[in-house]
Amino acid sequence: xxxxxxxxxxxxxxxxxxxxxxxxxxxxxxxxxxxxxxxxxxxxxxxxxxxxxxxxxxxxxxxxxxxxxxxxxxxxxxxxxxxxxxxxxxxxxxxxxxxxxxxxxxxxxxxxxxxxxxxxxxxxxxxxxxxxxxxxxxxxxxxxxxxxxxxxxxxxxxxxxxxxxxxxxxxxxxxxxxxxxxxxxxxxxxxxxxxxxxxxxxxxxxxxxxxxxxxxxxxxxxxxxxxxxxxxxxxxxxxxxxxxxxxxxxxxxxxxxxxxxxxxxxxxxxxxxxxxxxxxxxxxxxxxxxxxxxxxxxxxxxxxxxxxxxxxxxxxxxxxxxxxxxxxxxxxxxxxxxxxxxxxxxxxxxxxxxxxxxxxxxxxxxxxxxxxxxxxxxxxxxxxxxxxxxxxxxxxxxxxxxx
Numbered sequence: 001x002x003x004x005x006x007x008x009x010x011x012x013x014x015x016x017x018x019x020x021x022x023x024x025x026x027x028x029x030x031x032x033x034x035x036x037x038x039x040x041x042x043x044x045x046x047x048x049x050x051x052x053x054x055x056x057x058x059x060x061x062x063x064x065x066x067x068x069x070x071x072x073x074x075x076x077x078x079x080x081x082x083x084x085x086x087x088x089x090x091x092x093x094x095x096x097x098x099x100x101x102x103x104x105x106x107x108x109x110x111x112x113x114x115x116x117x118x119x120x121x122x123x124x125x126x127x128x129x130x131x132x133x134x135x136x137x138x139x140x141x142x143x144x145x146x147x148x149x150x151x152x153x154x155x156x157x158x159x160x161x162x163x164x165x166x167x168x169x170x171x172x173x174x175x176x177x178x179x180x181x182x183x184x185x186x187x188x189x190x191x192x193x194x195x196x197x198x199x200x201x202x203x204x205x206x207x208x209x210x211x212x213x214x215x216x217x218x219x220x221x222x223x224x225x226x227x228x229x230x231x232x233x234x235x236x237x238x239x240x241x242x243x244x245x246x247x248x249x250x251x252x253x254x255x256x257x258x259x260x261x262x263x264x265x266x267x268x269x270x271x272x273x274x275x276x277x278x279x280x281x282x283x284x285x286x287x288x289x290x291x292x293x294x295x296x297x298x299x300x301x302x303x304x305x306x307x308x309x310x311x312x313x314x315x316x317x318x319x320x321x322x323x324x325x326x327x328x329x330x331x332x333x334x335x336x337x338x339x340x341x342x343x344x345x346x347x348x349x350x351x352x353x354x355x356x357x358x359x360x361x362x363x364x365x366x367x368x369x370x371x372x373x374x375x376x377x378x379x380x381x382x383x384x385x386x387x388x389x390x391x392x393x394x395x396x397x398x399x400x401x402x403x
Contacts, residue, residue: 001085001379002108005372006116006158008134013074017375021081024088031091038389039090042334043083048327050079052320056301061294066286067305075302075319078369085378090386098386099347105383106179109376113172114190116157116165117197123155124200124251136160153253155200159373163310163365166203168373169194170210170357171380177217178350202257204273209360217353221346283307284314297321312362315369331368332359335381338388351384 007016057072093101122128129147135158136144145161159165173194180187191214198206263272271282287307291299299321309315316325335358339351358377361367368374 001088002105002376003112005375006112007372008158009138013138015372017372018077018081021084021088021375024084024092028084028087028091032087034091034094035087036090036095036389039086039385042331042385043086045327045330045334046082046086048330049316049320049324050076050083050302052298052324052327053079053302056295056298056320057303058301059298061300063294065294065300065305066290067307069300070304070306072301072303075304078366078374079302079319081375082368082378085375086382089379089382093383093386095386095389098383098390102347102380102383102387103179105376105379106175109168109172109380110176110179110190110194113168113197114193116159117169117193117200120155120157120165120197120200123150123157124153132158149201152202152256153251154202154256155253157197159201160371162201162203163205163361164370164373165201166198166206166210167357167361167365167367167370168376169198169201169203169206170213170361171354171373171376173210173214174217174350174353174357175380177214177221177353178346181221181346199257200251200253202253202260204260205361205364207260208273209364210357213353213356213360217349220349284310287314288317291317291321295321297323299324309366311364312366312368315366328368335385338385342384342388343390344387347384347387351388354380354384 001017001020004017004020009015010019053075060069089098089101119128119132123132129150132146133139133144136146137160146156146159149156149162154162156162156165159168173191176187176190176194180190195211195214198210203210260273287305287309294300299317299319302319304315304318309318312328313325316328320327332355336355339348339355342348342351358367358381366374367377
C-alpha cells in the first residue's frame with residue numbers, strides 16, 4: 001500500500017492506492033476475526049465521524065448557501081479510506097509483526113519520496129508535465145493545482161499540490177531518521193534530497209512543520225555533544241549552499257521562497273503564512289461563519305461544499321460539524337496516547353515526531369484525508385498503534401531488520 005500511494009490515476013478518479021486499498025474489502029471481511037480488541041476504540045472514533053457526516057447527508061441543510069454541495073462519492077472516499085487502511089493493517093499484520101512492517105514501510109516511503117524530490121529537481125530544467133499529469137489528476141481536468149504551482153516555480157513531482165508534497169516529505173524525513181540512523185551517510189544523503197524536494201515545493205507544511213521537526217528529531221536522537229555540534233555545522237553549511245548556489249538562484253521559485261522569510265509589516269503573521277486563508281476577513285472565515293450559522297453541530301454532510309478547505313479542521317467542521325470535530329480530537333488524542341506509550345525509545349521518538357507532523361500539517365492541509373498522502377499517514381499511524389500494544393520490549397528491535 002505504501003508503494004501504491006506513489007502511483008498514478010488509473011481510470012477516472014481512481015488512484016492506484018485506492019484500487020489497492022479497496023481491493024482489500026473482501027479479504028478483510030473474511031479475516032475480521034483477527035482484529036484485536038484494542039483496535040475497536042480507534043475504529044469507533046473514526047466511524048463516529050463517518051456517521052455524523054452521514055446524518056448530514058440524510059438530513060441535509062436546505063437553506064441558502066454560497067457554495068454548491070460537493071461530491072458525496074469523493075467525500076465518502078476520503079472518510080472511508082482511513083477505516084479500510086486500519087482494518088487492512090490490523091487484520092493482516094499481527095501486532096508483533098508491526099515493527100517489521102513499519103521497517104519496510106519506512107524504507108519504501110523514504111526512497112520513493114527521495115525519488116520524487118529528484119523528479120521535482122529535474123522539472124526545474126526540463127518539462128516533465130506530460131509524464132506527471134497522470135499523477136496529478138484525472139485526465140479530463142485541464143488545469144491542476146500542480147500546473148498553477150509550476151507557474152510560480154513550485155515543483156511537486158508526482159503530487160498534485162505543494163502542501164501534499166510537503167506533508168509527504170515531512171513524514172518521509174522522520175521515517176528516514178529512524179530507518180537509516182545506523183547508516184548515517186545514507187541517512188544524511190536522503191535527508192538532503194528530501195529537503196531539496198521540500199524547498200522546491202515551497203510548501204509551508206514542510207518549511208514550518210516538517211523541517212523543524214526533522215532538525216529537532218536529529219538533535220534528540222543522539223545526545224552526544226559532538227553530534228549536535230556537527231548538526232549545527234551541517235545546517236549552517238546547507239543554508240549557505242542554498243543562499244549562494246547558482247541552481248537555487250536561477251530557480252524561478254527562489255524569490256517566492258525567500259519572501260517567506262520576510263513577512264510584510266502590514267500583514268498579520270497568520271494571514272501571511274496561510275496565504276490569506278486565515279486571519280481577518282478571509283475565505284476561511286466566510287466558510288466557517290456559514291457553517292456555524294447554517295449547521296454547526298453536524299455540518300453539511302459527507303459531500304461537503306465545492307470550495308477549498310485547506311485544513312483538516314475546516315474540512316471536518318464542514319462535513320460533520322462540531323460533533324465530527326470532537327471525533328477528530330478523540331482520534332488524535334488516542335494516537336498521541338499510544339505513541340507516547342511505546343517502550344522502545346527510538347520508535348517512541350519516531351511516533352512523537354510523526355504525531356507533531358500530522359497535527360501541525362492539519363493546519364495547512366487535510367492531513368488525514370488528503371489523497372495518497374493520507375494513505376501513508378494512516379499506514380504509519382496504524383503500525384505505530386500496533387507497536388504500542390506489544391507488551392514485551394524484547395519483541396521490539398533496536399532498529400534492525402528483525403524488528
